Amino acid sequence: MAGPSYSSTSAGNPSKRARFDVDESILLERRLKDSLKPGLDCVIIGINPGLSSAYHGHNYAGHGNHFWKCLHASGIINFKATYQDDDRLIEYGIGFTNIVERTTRGSADLSKNEIKEGAIMLRRKLALYKPKVAVFNGIGIYEVFSGTKNFPLGLQSETLDQTLVFVMPSSSPRSSAYPTAQAKMPFYLALKQLLDSIKADEFNQLDKSKVIFPPKVGNNSNSFISRDGAASSKQNNVLTRKDVGDHESDTDQPIGSHNDTSDTSESTVVLSRYFLDTSDD
Template identity: 50%
Template sequence: MFLWNFIENLRNIVNRIEMATLQNGSSPVVKKRGRPPKIKPESGATPSKQTKITDNMKKTKRTVDRFKGVTKEELMTRLLPDRIKHGLDILIIGINPGLFAAYKGHHYAGPGNHFWKCINLSGMVGKPVTSDNDVELMEYGIGFSTIVQRTTPSAKDLTSKEIREGGKELIEKIKIYQPKIAVFNGKGIYEIFSKEMFGKKKKDFLFGRQAERIPGTNTHIFVMPSSSARCAQFPRAQDKVHYYIQIKRL
């Protein structure tokens, strides 16, 4: 009996509320499910965290000053001297000086170049050395030269005329100093030299000691993979070391 009276009272209360709502002219509010709609900020209002970052708000990419304020144009005016003398066992030949080598004033000074790491791993010198020791290496019978002396950001910036004339100058240099072995640092470098000097690109090329000699000399030719870290065929220093060991044994 008590429960029945309670339910009847509850129904009466609900009916009174509905009647009052209808008399006021308003309808009951039915809430929709889901997230509330986004409210657009008024003009001048501070954007929320969800506001897209504009181009002006994007973080500026930091540039690294590799040359400590020295411009590329200034570096391209610098020359990298040969490290050469009579009686060398090995003359390492590159295509031309890069910007970092010109900046440091030493051969193969670029931080990503594998040359000095391969020299050390092969035990060619017998003590740890870096590009700062390139002059000292002449006392160990190792010298350095390039086909073209002009400094450029890339070897692609050289002209065929420069390479042809540089190759002739290199031959004359080798005739004077007579190193036992001319080591070309990279297949591409040797192919350029061979095409300009012998008039054709060598077929069935293999790295290592070549059958030809430098024209007009008794200097043997050895071709090793490029010491550049960008050498796709030999991307790691460990992949190139055994060629340095071969040179050491010649």
């Protein structure tokens, strides 16, 4: 698909340059198909498609996204790939999916109900396809899925049946705590080490300290982001572990630290600051 061409204005806002040569409303109707099959080495999990990926029809197509550069530089794949190669990677044991199928301008446009249903569906997909490793491309994505903010980065103690879980910072260049490809490389190198140990049937001998990272001090902020991007200390309408399909949980611990006091399931979910750093664009 041809790359975007830029016009001087965007619909409804003459002062803002349009990003694409098609109307945004068309992009918002587009979906990305999953790239999955049984027994993959890993599945890369995003939150939902952004406008760039919807435009190109491929994963992580946003300008400057570090995913493809880091994937090659770490040695996980042995060739330089771009977003146009995402379907090809299934031949190399790498699949793609998102928690929510719907395209949005940003993750803050997602509703609580969408994320709740998407997280449940993701658990079903992982149970069906049984990848060796589920890789969450974004800290906030795993917050939503797991229902907790208290976890290291890298390999998690939680497993999903026989699938290991690995969490890394968003590949977006807007990732505030890890804004460069260089800052993210240790996580891709650790993922490579983890995958190599599994392929060699040496996971039990792997030094787990090499693939587990403590979160940066101050990352787990109590500041949340509303629909308009404004920070707020009030954490209403959050999701609990049981909300997102963790039926083994006997707690209604919310994502965040406050109780869910809202019954409006279709209102915009209150998201942590990590969701400003969308993994797609």
